Amino acid sequence: MASEASRLENVEKILSGDRRALARAITLIESAREDHQAEAQALLEKLLPHSGNAVRIGISGSPGVGKSTFIEAFGLYLTAIGKRLAVLAVDPSSTLSGGSILGDKTRMERLARAPSVFIRPSPAAGALGGVARRTREAMLACEAAGFDVVLVETVGVGQSEAAVAGLADLFALLVQPGGGDDLQGIKRGVMELADIIIVTKADGALRDLARHTQSDYRSAMALIRVQAKAPRPKVLSCSAAEESGLEEIWRAIESHNRALVDSGELAIKRKNQAVSWMWREVEERMMAALRGEPGVAALSQRLEAEVAAGSTTPAAAAAGILAAFRREKGEK
């Protein structure tokens, strides 16, 4: 463990907006080592009282839809109006060495050079839940460092949208012109998560198609169940290439945010998110503890075979596994 003095110095640096200290803190947060995790939690406890002041935006969309280009253009727009921006990227399909997001970081070259911007790609370490959990903590660290806007980007694959929506105030889904009737195969569940849908590449030859796509999504969203107290989802379009539509998107985000603040929903949403992350963490740790017991492992292999063969019911086998876990824990 770091000494109390050096930890305090670190906290001071982060609070003053030192991006290097922030980057080091996130490395610590992302480390799987147990001593690093303990250190990270100690650090986070000091940072937590200073977090909570950013607009938290989740962004998702299929590969090629224009996320990176959008984030660069939108990020530059935000810095131009005086915002400090942190970009955290979660890519469950990438690895540290060959990851697409690391490639993206170089594509966001102009944004990465801006002095008021912090860009952080996260490698796909372990389960998605783990990646997103650390992203949540990284986001809190960014807030403590004084960033006004935190953008969390994920590639639309399976559960990553829900994970990112679960830590954001507002979830933006990017779609590209085209698609037609099936709305590009985007799952209803993902559409239901969206607070705002952004049609990208509304320029040049794609301009008209983008307009059609926008109205298709408007119709589709009108049919979708809206979260009771959330503002109605908006469907907007933009061109990152022409840097158009960005101001309107920011205004929509601000007005969404203001509505959440005014109704008291933002505080409730964030509280619920934090509590559900706690339980997710408990689940993860419980399962890790359970799987880590050698006696349980041996038994569960046998029970798996029995359940597969139909000679034991899943419920009876589950009860057996939990009983074995309690026995082993009781012996210690």
Ligand SMILES: Nc1nc2c(ncn2[C@@H]2O[C@H](COP(=O)(O)OP(=O)(O)O)[C@@H](O)[C@H]2O)c(=O)[nH]1
């Ligand atoms: N015409 C046009 N092309 C764009 C725009 N934004 C992105 N693209 C192109 O779409 C492709 C995918 O963009 P990228 O940002 O890498 O998508 P990502 O995979 O979602 O991050 C690239 O070839 C971009 O040049 C835009 O605003 N207009």
Ligand SMILES: [Mg+2]
């Ligand atoms: Mg990208």
